[in-house]
Amino acid sequence: MKTIVHILYSGLGGHGSDFFSLVSGDTAGEYHHTAIFCGVEPMRQGYGEECNRLGVPFTYVKKKQGADLGFYVRLGKEIKRASPDVLLVYGLSFLPSAVLYKKLRRRVPLLVRDTQAHHLKAKADWYWLKMAFRFADRIVVLSGESANYLTEKFKGRAVAKIIVIPNGIDTDKYKPLTTGHAQVRTLGMQSRLQVIKDHPVLLQAFAEVHRQHSGLKLEIAGDGPTMQNLQSITSGLSLSNVVRFHGMLPENELIGFMHSLDLYIHATFGEMMSTSIMQAMACGLPVIASDVWGVNNMITDGQDGLLYQSGNAADLAGRINLLLSDDALRVRLANAARETAVNRFSKQVLFNRYKELFGQ
Known part of the structure; x- marks a missing residue:
């Protein structure tokens, strides 16, 4: 049985959800999966609990703030200890350790997921991606638009490494709690709190x-560097009594959070592919989201x-008011969202696509 070693971020973000969707999609236990969580943030408690539930061995490698060469040494040791048959890297900044192991063990395929919106990449991100094109066996992107963009940018033989595999989620876990949305009382959004949101x-x-609708509430789940500023904005708008910040939620509470909403809103400047939107759609919520790359696909x-x-508060308010006033539209969008999630974003579809890579 092949051992797939997954290297992913330890904190809040899409890596954890993507990883657990992929592993749980392996319903027949065709592979042995091992996880190495990395990052400045402590490993989320829920990640360890979910690994234990799925029988996935895991470890955590802490990175210091700023430059930390020792981190790559420690990560390299953990990769060696895991003895992978396939390396799957979820974050570009983890590449140096994976590439070094690849050079020492040439038989081990290196697969790299590029999941950050291209227009939001920093200079360092493009450096790591260039390294990935040089050393990785395949580069997994989430959409055809992303693949086309990278093909134009890098050209040459390296682009043959690109493969499109959209994210997936457990649509049996993220599913509607009730049918219909007779009345809207609660709006919400879930994401990391950062400037790109x-x-x-x-x-x-x-x-x-x-x-106009004083009975409404807004629930915001997630944590991050912009929390304090957002709380200040909330206070300045005199909304503190009707806007609640939940902080970081473990997955079991996140499902409950989604079920507590009547309308999901995702305000962002760009995504590669939003896991939060997939979760909301799978829960049968009507969704309003920014018209940006990684969302409009x-x-x-x-x-x-x-x-x-994107960035237009008046346009967003107009969309919200539209759904508040049109029950039939709201229900139709909610039902269609669930159907889209099941047909395009399920964990089974995700696993079958990766299985093709693991077997190559």
């Missing part, structure tokens, strides 16, 4: 809608969700 516009739009506007002009 546009929570300020979400708060501004909610303030506008709340003036998941949602067809007016068919299984609504898109609004």
Whole structure:
């Protein structure tokens, strides 16, 4: 049985959800999976609990803030200890250790997932991606648009390494709690709180809608560097009594969070492919999201969700008001969202695509 070693981020973000969806999609136990969680943030407690539930051995390699060469040494030792038949790297910054192991053990395929929106990449990210094209066997991207962009940028023989595999989730776990959405009382969003997410516009739009619909509440799940600023904006808009920040939620509470919502909103400046949106769609929620790369390839506007002009609070408020006033549209979008999630984003579809890579 092949051992697949997964190297992923230890904190809140899409890596954990992607990893657990892939592993849980291996329902027949065709591979032995091992996880190495890495990062500045402590490993989330829920990650360890889910690994134990799935019978996946795991370890955590801490990285110090800033330059930390020792981190790559420690990560390299953990990779060697795991003795992989296939290396699957979820974060570009983890590449040096994986590449070194690859050079020492040439028989081991190195697969790299590139899941950050290209227009949001820093200079260092492009450096790591260039390294990936040189040393990795395959580069997994989440959409055809992403593949086309990289093909234009890198050209040459390296582009043959690109393969498109969208993310997936457990649609049996993320599923509607009830049928229908008779009345909207609670809006919400779940993500890491960081500058590439546009929570300020979400708060501004909610303030506008709340003036007309005072019974509404806004629930925000997630943690990150912009938390304090967002709480300050909330206070300045006099919304502290109707906006609640939940912080980081373990997956079992996140499912409950999604079930508590009547309408899901995802305000962002860009994604590669949003796990949070997939989860909301799978839970049968009507979704309103920014019309940006990594979102508009998941949602067809007016068919299984609504898109609004990114950064435009008035446009977002208008979309929210539309769904508040049109029950039939809200229910139709919710049902279509669930159907899209099952047909395109299930863990079974995800695993079958990766299985093709593992077997090559």
